[in-house]
Amino acid sequence: MNAPKKTLQGKIALVAGATRGAGRGIAVALGESGATVYCTGRSSRKALKKRPRAQAPTPGRPETIEETAELVTAAGGHGIAIRIDHTEPAEVRKLVATIERRHKHLDILVNDIWGGDALTEFGKPFWQVNLDGGLRMLKQAIHSHIITSHYAVPLMLGQRGAIIFEITDGDAFYYRGNIFYDLVKISVIRLAFAMSRELRKRHIVSLALTPGFLRSEAVLEHFGVSEANWKEAGRKNAKNPNQNSKDQNDSAGDFMVSESPRFIGRAVAALAADPGVKNKSGRVFSSWALAREYGFTDLDGTQPHWGNHAKKKYGKYKVCDDQFYSYWVPGLVELIFPDWF
DSSP, X not given: OOOOOOTTTTOEEEEESOSSHHHHHHHHHHHHTTOEEEEEESOOHHHHHHSOGGGSSSTTOOOOHHHHHHHHHHTTSEEEEEEOOTTOHHXXXXXXXXXXXXXXXXXXEEEOOOOOXXXXXXXXXXXXXXXXXXXXXXXXXXXXHHHHHHHHGGGTTTOTTOEEEEEOSOSSOOOOSSHHHHHHHHHHHHHHHHHHHHHGGGTOEEEEEEOSSBOOHHHHHHHTOOSSSTTHHHHHTTTSTTOOBTTBOOOHHHHTTOBOHHHHHHHHHHHHHOTTGGGGTTOEEEHHHHHHHHOOOOTTXXXXXXXXXXXXXXXXXXXXXXXXXXXXXXXXXXXXXXXXO
């Protein structure tokens, strides 16, 4: 497979939530395309040295932002790690001031702060879930995105081709199995839309993006495999390939249609390099559909299509298509006050 072209050479990117999973894959893919990438998050080497892994910002996980930055540089970009808690406005403001001092502008913003896996209680009704945990999830995964955009977007004004990505789960408005998880993943889709309406005359694109069945570090660990031998999970569970756990979608059959974090990363890189991407502003897209449109592949040269697999196995569902978005624009307030934004 040919190496990705340096289509983003000279671009400055901020990947908020770049420690692991989709965030790391996105940061490295931007590096493949030649970008300078600020990799932010709470898990740093210095912090992990001071406390046991069980007390890490994401308990039990060893990944750090420094590792991500090194992978970005090794891929051909320039990775810069800065430890930031994106729920703290003062820290985000300081981060953006640093980027402004060094580069005078920002081209790409990726809002991927999450950290809600341990807080999600799938299958439990809202009156039985842990309320404190749910409210914390909203702060970590919605408030942080708004805070980051609030401070970062002024640095993008006037930049030709500037683009904001909201990373979500799913390209439809279906319910997601836990009230707080559902609020988070739907809210960031709506956040991408709302920002696009306010930015449309300023030539900044804002959109949401979902991966398919993501082969993150935690998922690989769950299946007892690595990225190098991940297909072994299918052979290990050949007798019950369609069996999910009671509280999560983890059947071996579904895992065999999974994608590495680099796949959604290459979707981000393709969109950021597309001069016609403004036509996609405000909407939610999937890694599998964009792979067909732009021609990028996963690390193994394949183009996994989670959408087709899920519909064939579980049944059809409606995605956010042209008809869906036609109900959103124009809005009554925009008709009354067309000059607000």
